[in-house]
Amino acid sequence: xxxxxxxxxxxxxxxxxxxxxxxxxxxxxxxxxxxxxxxxxxxxxxxxxxxxxxxxxxxxxxxxxxxxxxxxxxxxxxxxxxxxxxxxxxxxxxxxxxxxxxxxxxxxxxxxxxxxxxxxxxxxxxxxxxxxxxxxxxxxxxxxxxxxxxxxxxxxxxxxxxxxxxxxxxxxxxxxxxxxxxxxxxxxxxxxxxxxxxxxxxxxxxxxxxxxxxxxxxxxxxxxxxxxxxxxxxxxxxxxxxxxxxxxxxxxxxxxxxxxxxxxxxxxxxxxxxxxxxxxxxxxxx
Amino acid sequence: xxxxxxxxxxxxxxxxxxxxxxxxxxxxxxxxxxxxxxxxxxxxxxxxxxxxxxxxxxxxxxxxxxxxxxxxxxxxxxxxxxxxxxxxxxxxxxxxxxxxxxxxxxxxxxxxxxxxxxxxxxxxxxxxxxxxxxxxxxxxxxxxxxxxxxxxxxxxxxxxxxxxxxxxxxxxxxxxxxxxxxxxxxxxxxxxxxxxxxxxxxxxxxxxxxxxxxxxxxxxxxxxxxxxxxxx
Numbered sequence: 001x002x003x004x005x006x007x008x009x010x011x012x013x014x015x016x017x018x019x020x021x022x023x024x025x026x027x028x029x030x031x032x033x034x035x036x037x038x039x040x041x042x043x044x045x046x047x048x049x050x051x052x053x054x055x056x057x058x059x060x061x062x063x064x065x066x067x068x069x070x071x072x073x074x075x076x077x078x079x080x081x082x083x084x085x086x087x088x089x090x091x092x093x094x095x096x097x098x099x100x101x102x103x104x105x106x107x108x109x110x111x112x113x114x115x116x117x118x119x120x121x122x123x124x125x126x127x128x129x130x131x132x133x134x135x136x137x138x139x140x141x142x143x144x145x146x147x148x149x150x151x152x153x154x155x156x157x158x159x160x161x162x163x164x165x166x167x168x169x170x171x172x173x174x175x176x177x178x179x180x181x182x183x184x185x186x187x188x189x190x191x192x193x194x195x196x197x198x199x200x201x202x203x204x205x206x207x208x209x210x211x212x213x214x215x216x217x218x219x220x221x222x223x224x225x226x227x228x229x230x231x232x233x234x235x236x237x238x239x240x241x242x243x244x245x246x247x248x249x250x251x252x253x254x255x256x257x258x259x260x261x262x263x264x265x266x267x268x269x270x271x272x273x274x275x276x277x278x279x280x281x282x283x284x285x286x
Numbered sequence: 287x288x289x290x291x292x293x294x295x296x297x298x299x300x301x302x303x304x305x306x307x308x309x310x311x312x313x314x315x316x317x318x319x320x321x322x323x324x325x326x327x328x329x330x331x332x333x334x335x336x337x338x339x340x341x342x343x344x345x346x347x348x349x350x351x352x353x354x355x356x357x358x359x360x361x362x363x364x365x366x367x368x369x370x371x372x373x374x375x376x377x378x379x380x381x382x383x384x385x386x387x388x389x390x391x392x393x394x395x396x397x398x399x400x401x402x403x404x405x406x407x408x409x410x411x412x413x414x415x416x417x418x419x420x421x422x423x424x425x426x427x428x429x430x431x432x433x434x435x436x437x438x439x440x441x442x443x444x445x446x447x448x449x450x451x452x453x454x455x456x457x458x459x460x461x462x463x464x465x466x467x468x469x470x471x472x473x474x475x476x477x478x479x480x481x482x483x484x485x486x487x488x489x490x491x492x493x494x495x496x497x498x499x500x501x502x503x504x505x506x507x508x509x510x511x512x513x514x515x516x517x518x
Contacts, residue, residue, distance in 0.1 A: 162415065179362050186342045187358035188378035188422075202368050277368075 058245060067249040071250075075249040076256075084110035085238075085253065087259055091233040095151070095217045095226065099158025108208075111170035115200065116192075128167070149230035162215040169211025173204030183200040190216055202250045209273045216269060220262040290353025290425060291317035291339055291460065293312050297347040298334055298482075311482035313348070317460060319425065322451060323473030325514065326463040331482050339460070352426075357419030359429040363411035365403040365418075372399035375417045389417040390450060409440040413447065420455065429461040433468070436512035442499075445472055449497070466509060470501035478512055486512045499505045 050071055056060055056068035065210045074127035079085040089136070114121040136157045171219070185195040228237025235258050242250035293315040299306040309331040326332050337343045338350050340358050365374045372386035387399055393413040403411055412432060419427050429448075433441040445468065452459055462479075463469055469476045470490055478486040484508065491502065 049472070180360070182361065183342055183360065183376070184358075184364050184366075187340050187428075189341070189357075190378060199366070202366065205368070285384065 027148035047193060064246070065228045065248060067252070072256075073250045075247075076253045079250070079253060085257060088233060088235045088238045088254070089257060090257075091262065092223055092227065092236065095154055095234060096158060096223060098218075099222075099226075100162050100216055100219045102155070102218070103159045103162035103166055104212065106159070106172050107211070107215075110167050111174045111204075114171045114194075115174040128164075131160070132164045135240070136222060139210070140229055144229060153229065154226040154231065157226040158219050158222050162219040166211040166215040169207045169214070170204065173207025173211075176207070176214050177203040206277060206281055209277070213266065213269055213273070216265060217262065219266070220258060222256065290351075291315070292351040293335075293339075293348070295348040296335075296338065296345055296350060298338060298343065300347055309482055313479075313482060313483055315477070316485055317414060318475060319456065319458055320438065320462065320474035321449075321459040321472050322475045323469040324460065325466065325469040325513075326462075326464065326479035328464055330479050332464075332479055333430050335479065335494045336430050336460070340428055348490045354425035354462070355422050357422060357424035357427045359412075359415050359427065359432045361431045361434055363403070363408075363415040364466060365411055365414055367403050369402075370386050371395060371401045371403070371406065371417075372401060372416045373405070373419055374414050377418060377421075378491075379421050386421075387510060388415070388416070389420055392420070393417045394447060402466075409436055409439075409444060411438065411456060412444060417449070417450065420451070421455070424457060426458045426460060427487070429459060431463050432461070432465070432483075434465075441468075462515065467499070467501060469509075471497055471499055476509065478499050480513060 043174050052066070053069050056066060076085070110121070110124070113124065138155065139160070140153060143156055147153050147156070181199050181203060182195065189197065189222065223234070224236035224239055227234040228240050231237040231240075235254050238257075239251050239254035242248075242254060293313060296313040296315075297308070298310040299308040301307070308465075313331075313335065324332050324335060332345065336346055336358075337495060339352060341352075365371075366377060368406040369377060371390060375389050376384040386492075387396075389412075390396060390399060392418050395410060395413050395417070398410065399447050401410075403414070408412065416427075416432070419429075424516065432443045436444060448459070449472065451457075459472075461472060473490050476488045476490055477484055478488075487507065488505065490505070
């Protein structure tokens with residue numbers, strides 16, 4: 001944290017970081033920082049692929065169970081060239097985004113309810129606690145029974161998975177605003193709405209965004225489960241279908257695609273958050 | 287500017303482990319122009335008095351009448367960490383109705399408009415808080431031990447800044463502190479608060495209207511005795 005001397009002459013701009021910080025990698029240019037971080041990922045990836053290749057080359061596992069990297073690569077190239085992989089990615093991405101958006105809206109409403117109407121929230125809270133501890137996948141048979149085999153059950157599984165981390169985080173953020181900041185609003189004669197909009201909501205923003213980021217990851221993880229039942233497209237369907245056809249190479253392509261899209265989404269989200277939050281909490285978003 | 291606080295027979299107590307602990311017990315007070323300092327030991331009800339005047343607490347009995355706009359400076363700066371200094375100064379004001387740059391310059395922070403609170407020192411943050419309190423053109427600024435958390439050097443600088451700002455704007459100030467030296471340096475009037483009531487009320491004499499950090503020893507001894515007598 002940069003502290004400026006009390007009697008320093010008025011500068012023409014906000015004081016910058018001290019030289020020690022400027023020289024540290026944390027303060028390096030974004031491109032250099034990204035490349036430095038990518039280097040670690042590349043090393044780990046090469047190590048894993050190398051080990052995988054070695055196991056395949058030495059025939060420690062049969063190619064039926066563990067296809068060599070070359071075969072998986074060929075499948076990936078073929079699936080990409082035909083547009084099949086992109087189709088699955090787009091379908092899954094759409095489902096995740098739709099489920100995530102619905103979950104966010106619900107979580108935000110619950111958070112606001114907990115803040116503004118705590119007595120009403122007290123009635124809702126036990127039901128939420130119960131549902132929080134029920135794995136969404138366990139609801140799939142019931143969901144299919146109630147809603148059929150269309151998009152609705154898949155969406156509900158993603159919503160239920162993404163809702164709870166976000167709801168807890170948003171509720172915590174909104175309710176944890178200290179009395180010291182609320183007093184400022186009172187001294188300025190703020191209405192309840194202005195206090196919420198100008199103090200409690202901005203104060204909760206870091207928690208809201210952390211919850212969103214965690215939930216986005218959870219939504220991706222719920223995808224396979226959601227698409228396991230009666231789906232005709234999507235990365236989850238690709239994996240399950242390939243598994244039933246004993247095509248381990250296609251299963252691996254599906255898993256890698258989920259991981260890559262998930263990481264890309266997470267990094268994009270983190271980038272947006274870093275640009276949004278400027279008040280000294282950047283470190284938590286690297 | 288005419289100060290506008292009148293307090294009659296004010297009572298306030300807080301619940302502690304199921305019993306009511308009285309903090310203010312029949313307090314009467316009328317604000318005069320200039321800087322009034324409410325002096326008293328910790329826990330005597332100084333902050334409660336300010337919170338009642340600012341409308342942050344409701345009295346159990348009695349009346350608090352406030353005319354005109356008030357601004358408030360807390361013991362800590364209480365700036366919104368997500369806003370720049372200029373945005374903090376204009377916080378809660380209608381768009382375009384607050385000249386943040388002028389107020390920051392008035393409090394010695396010209397050029398720091400875009401600084402975030404974590405980029406400022408403690409004293410500078412408190413200057414921003416003072417500028418924020420001035421943003422709505424208040425006739426009275428309430429200050430709750432605003433310099434207590436600062437080191438002596440910074441504190442003295444902030445006290446002189448307050449006097450400069452008060453002279454420039456003509457605002458009235460009601461400041462609470464537990465420091466007798468601060469009370470006698472800043473106050474045109476010093477009100478001693480103890481056990482929930484006003485124990486003494488002094489006008490501070492100035493030689494040729496000048497303030498000095500060497501307080502009138504006789505007055506200081508007298509006030510200290512009054513505070514001590516009240517505690518017995």
